[in-house]
Amino acid sequence: MAETDTRTLETAGATLRYDVRAGTGSHPRPLLLIGSPMDATGFTTLASHFADRTVVTYDPRGVGRSVRTDGAAETRPEEHADDLARLIEDLGTGPVDVFASSGGAVNSLALVAARGDLVHTLVAHEPPSAQVLPDREAALAVCSDVRTTYLRDGWGAGMVRFFAVVSHKGPFPADWAARPFPAPDTFGLPTEDDGKRDDPLLGQNMRGCTSYAPDFPALRAAPTRIVVAAGEESEGELAARAAAAVAQGLGTPLAVFPSNHGGFLGGEFGQHGAPEAFAKALRAALEA
Structure with missing residues (x-):
C-alpha cells in the first residue's frame, strides 16, 4: 500500500481526521470508503484491494481520531453528510466514488440527497434504515x-x-x-x-441512523449513480431488508455481494468476511 497522508479538517461541531492513500493507477476519481460508527481501521483490508486507485478513509465525528466539539449526545445522518461533503470539497479532486457500509451507507444517502454533485457513483451496502421497513x-x-x-x-x-x-x-x-x-x-x-x-x-448514532428516512425524490433526481447492495448471507436481517426496501424506493435492482454485513473485513475487529470476493464485486459495481 502507498504511504498514508493523514489530514485534519475542522467542520461544524467536530475536528475530523482522514487518510489519503495515493494509488498507482490513473483513475480520475478517488474512492472514499466510509462506515459509521466504524472508523478508518475497518477498511484496511478492503483498501489494499484498490491499490491502483487513490483511496480515502476517515473517522466519523465522535469516533477514533475525530473529536466532537459541539458537546451533543447524538448525531443525525445529515450532520455526518455535511462532514462528508466538506471532506470531499477539502480533497479538491471533484466528484468521488463512494463505498459506504452500514451506518455509513445511511449517511451517504443523506449526502447524495443533499450534494449529489460530489458523488459520481455510490455503492451503499446494507444501510440499516428501519424507517423504510414494512414493520x-x-x-x-x-x-x-x-x-x-x-x-x-x-x-x-x-x-x-x-x-x-x-x-x-x-x-x-x-x-x-x-x-x-x-x-x-x-x-x-x-x-x-x-x-x-x-x-x-x-x-x-443508534437512533439517528436507524430512524433516517431516505429522500427518494432527491436521490432519484441526483446525478449520482446509486447501487444498493446486501450480503448473500444477510437475507432477512434488518440491514439487508432495509437495503432491499431502499433499492425498491429508488427503482433499482438490489445488488448481492459475497458474505455478510461485514463481508469486506479481513480480520479487523476479529471478524473475517470474504474480502477478496467482496472487493471483486465492489470493483464490478463501481465500473458498471
Whole structure:
C-alpha cells in the first residue's frame, strides 16, 4: 500500500481526521470508503484491494481520531453528510466514488440527497434504515430499546440487545423489549456497569441512523449513480431488508455481494468476511 497522508479538517461541531492513500493507477476519481460508527481501521483490508486507485478513509465525528466539539449526545445522518461533503470539497479532486457500509451507507444517502454533485457513483451496502421497513414501528421500537437499555444498564447490556437486533431474521414482534435476553457474560461482555455513556454506536448514532428516512425524490433526481447492495448471507436481517426496501424506493435492482454485513473485513475487529470476493464485486459495481 502507498504511504498514508493523514489530514485534519475542522467542520461544524467536530475536528475530523482522514487518510489519503495515493494509488498507482490513473483513475480520475478517488474512492472514499466510509462506515459509521466504524472508523478508518475497518477498511484496511478492503483498501489494499484498490491499490491502483487513490483511496480515502476517515473517522466519523465522535469516533477514533475525530473529536466532537459541539458537546451533543447524538448525531443525525445529515450532520455526518455535511462532514462528508466538506471532506470531499477539502480533497479538491471533484466528484468521488463512494463505498459506504452500514451506518455509513445511511449517511451517504443523506449526502447524495443533499450534494449529489460530489458523488459520481455510490455503492451503499446494507444501510440499516428501519424507517423504510414494512414493520417500521416495531423495528424503530427495538432500535430505541437498544439505546434505552444502554443508558439504563450500561454497555454490556446494551450490546446484548444490539446483537439480538442485528441477527434477528424477519419482522420484529411487538413484544420485543419484554422478551428475556441472555446475560452479557454469555457473549464475554462485562456484566457490571462502568458508568460510561460515550459509546458512539449505542449512544451517539443508534437512533439517528436507524430512524433516517431516505429522500427518494432527491436521490432519484441526483446525478449520482446509486447501487444498493446486501450480503448473500444477510437475507432477512434488518440491514439487508432495509437495503432491499431502499433499492425498491429508488427503482433499482438490489445488488448481492459475497458474505455478510461485514463481508469486506479481513480480520479487523476479529471478524473475517470474504474480502477478496467482496472487493471483486465492489470493483464490478463501481465500473458498471
